[in-house]
Amino acid sequence: SQKIEQNSEALNIQEGKTATLTCNYTNYSPAYLQWYRQDPGRGPVFLLLIRENEKEKRKERLKVTFDTTLKQSLFHITASQPADSATYLCALSPLSGGYNKLIFGAGTRLAVHP
Amino acid sequence: DVKVTQSSRYLVKRTGEKVFLECVQDMDHENMFWYRQDPGLGLRLIYFSYDVKMKEKGDIPEGYSVSREKKERFSLILESASTNQTSMYLCASMPQTGVYNEQFFGPGTRLTVL
Numbered sequence: 001s002q003k004i005e006q007n008s009e010a011l012n013i014q015e016g017k018t019a020t021l022t023c024n025y026t027n028y029s030p031a032y033l034q035w036y037r038q039d040p041g042r043g044p045v046f047l048l049l050i051r052e053n054e055k056e057k058r059k060e061r062l063k064v065t066f067d068t069t070l071k072q073s074l075f076h077i078t079a080s081q082p083a084d085s086a087t088y089l090c091a092l093s094p095l096s097g098g099y100n101k102l103i104f105g106a107g108t109r110l111a112v113h114p
Numbered sequence: 115d116v117k118v119t120q121s122s123r124y125l126v127k128r129t130g131e132k133v134f135l136e137c138v139q140d141m142d143h144e145n146m147f148w149y150r151q152d153p154g155l156g157l158r159l160i161y162f163s164y165d166v167k168m169k170e171k172g173d174i175p176e177g178y179s180v181s182r183e184k185k186e187r188f189s190l191i192l193e194s195a196s197t198n199q200t201s202m203y204l205c206a207s208m209p210q211t212g213v214y215n216e217q218f219f220g221p222g223t224r225l226t227v228l
Contacts, residue, residue: 008154032214043118043204043219044157051214089156100145100164100208101172102217106156 002027006090006105014113019080021108023073023090028103030092033066033073038087038107047088048075080112117141118220120205126226133192135223137205144210146188147217148172148180150201157204163188164210195227 003026013019023033032051036044050057050066050073057064063076077084087109091102121136139146145164149157149172159172161180169180177199181189188207192199202224206217 004156034216041222041224043206043222044217045219046216049214049216091157100162100215101159104149104157106154 002103004028004090004092004103004105006088006108008106008108010109010111012111012113013080015081017080019077019084019110019112021075021088021090021110023075023105025071025092028071028092029095030068031095033064033090033092034102035062035064035073035075036089036091038089040087044089077110080110082112082114085110085112118205118207118218120203120220120223122223123221124224124226126228127192127195128228129196131192131195131227133195133225133227135190135192135203135205135225137188137190137207137220138186139188139207139218140186141207141209141218142185143207143218144185145208146182147206147208148178148188148190149204149206150174150199151204151222152201160190195225197227199225200227201225 005024034049035047038044048064050064061078065074087107089107091104118139147162148160163169163182179191204222205220208217
């Protein structure tokens with residue numbers, strides 16, 4: 001069956017450390033993958049997009065990697081801050097979806113402690 | 115600043131009632147989506163629309179219908195609300211330009227069906 005999985009347990013890290021979140025998928029051929037941030041009681045906000053032929057993408061303190069052999073994306077936040085505390089969602093666009101459809105993971109909650 | 119608005123942040127309805135959730139976007143986007151979000155399940159696509167009067171079923175359309183009479187407005191209708199439709203409902207829009215596009219989300223409507 002098709003699955004997109006993120007670690008359901010919260011990730012707790014110390015301020016200043018690098019947070020690494022994992023997104024694994026099964027039985028999809030993604031055209032691209034996106035990461036979103038969601039704060040409690042709010043809608044997700046887009047952070048980064050990485051295409052299936054890209055290995056790595058960076059934006060300020062954020063870095064995303066995409067390994068289509070391992071069927072995995074890693075999302076890194078360097079020099080993390082308490083303000084980075086939120087739930088992070090990965091979403092992939094399957095090649096069969098016409099590039100409009102996104103399949104979302106359940107998200108991983110990140111808590112950055114001072 | 116781009117915006118997706120939803121008619122209500124919180125809604126309480128009784129079983130059997132007809133419920134309308136409204137979504138408006140001001141970005142002239144062709145694509146609009148309705149998701150529901152439940153703990154541990156992530157965002158699940160109910161319906162989406164790629165043009166006025168056009169709609170396609172998502173992964174969980176049962177018990178729902180939609181209407182898109184104008185480009186900026188996408189309505190989700192629960193014909194006869196049931197308790198298992200208690201959830202957070204999120205609307206999103208996405209442009210049709212290019213291939214790789216992000217989705218812009220509204221703040222969500224938390225619906226409780228008693």
